[in-house]
Amino acid sequence: MKKTIYRAALIAMMASLFIINVNLAASEMDDRIESTAKESYVFKTYLQGDDIDIASKDGAVTLTGTVAEETRKTLAQETVASLPGVISVDNKLEVKGEALPVYSDAWLIAKVKSTLFFHRNVSAAKTEVLAKDGIITLRGETASEAHKDLATEYAKDVEGVRDVKNEMTVVTAATKPDEKLKAKKMDAQVKPGEKTMGQKMGDVVDDTTGYIDDASITAMVKTTLMYHRSTSAINTTVKTNEGVVSLGGKAANAAEKDLATKLVSDVYGVKSVVNNMEIETAKAATK
Template identity: 60%
Template sequence: MKIKTTYSAVLMMSVVALLVTSMPVYASEMDDRIELSARKSHVFKTYLSGDDIKIQSKDGAVTLTGTVSEESHKSLAYETVAGLPGVKSVDNRVELKGTPPAENSDAWLGAKVKATLLFHQSVNAGKTEVDVKDGIVTLRGEAATQARKELTTEYAKDVEGVKDVNNEMTVSMPSTTTKTTVGEDIDDASITAQVKISLLYHRSTSALNTKVETNKGVVTLYGKAKNAAEKDLATKLANDINGVKSVTNRMTIE
């Protein structure tokens, strides 16, 4: 009886020792996976490629340091990393290069309009020039169709602080070689981040406390809307984000 008890105790101690020694290895692998996933994400490779952001994860607690060229990039980095599997918390210590533009200034508004247009697949942010004077936005560049030109105007007008929009964009026939982003495989964390930032920047949805989840490109929205129009608009905006395949809106109406 004594021999059996001793054997059991030794066996238990061996199991405990194995678990203790393997846990740091697992945690290290998870942290490495988080850091790699962040760097390989669509957001970091596309929008934040010119920024100097360092990502360090320890037991799922991520710290972001470094510098970015635009204020919106700080939020974009945070939301992307926060949406990665295994991440428990994010400490965003990223700083902006230079002096940030004053809130509600023309430069500040211009940056918000550019960031808002950037995520939408139905507008050509890369070929859209944005100028702001006294809160009035002027858009120049090319739009593939008249409908897309009008949509660019609509999106710009819906940015908080914008007083009016002059759209001087020209309409050109879309190139047959133009690559569309509709249905493009973009990682879920990047899609979630883009949807969150877009809903925050649009005046009509900025006050909505919307929770966003993405699974293989399918976005689900949770939260509360004041009316059906607000709920429908949230669906419309989310549907037009790069990489989104479909949207399920489970928001409730107050």
């Protein structure tokens, strides 16, 4: 009888210790998720001015607070969802102010800015975006004609944009200081009827030479594909390991697959891209 009681007590004690250890492990994981999110490149760079609270319970994360733009709400969710140990994300973030009318000039400016700011060969911080009746004007400085053409290409790929006028100035090491000053003064002039953008997300980023974590890279890649018209409908999975991005899912054709590789390769922090997407037309032909 005593042995039975002793055995039962021992089992109960071991079970209690197991539960305690599990709870401690879960608590440590939740703390790690919250701290890692706050220390991520995206949160410290793009979301630094937003009021975001992160609460994790057994890997289920809830985001509350306010952000300046819809893009930031998406970016916060994608970053947290990409962290190790996260099971789900309940995004309760609210966007300050009223929603912009779809396809309005202000809406187009926000979308163009969102399309530009993750690409390393297009400096959103030095690019002014204006819009009038669906026609986008780009101003500012760029490092080369190739970068200028790329900015035009990216801006044209935003849904609702009718045309793009690229008035950006190519500034190289050979450009004289007085010419650079003149270019900046010209960029500061806004034509009547045009709308421009204030301090939005693309304006806070200029120096991106530091380390960028995998969760932030994954979030930026997903958001980039989402905001480009040519890739927004692609069912794409994204995984990042030490800066190497692997794409999965389906593409309508080879051109769409190649475009996804091109866009992702130009995202900050991406070292290389492994595109494993299946081409639907090719798959259908084999049946």
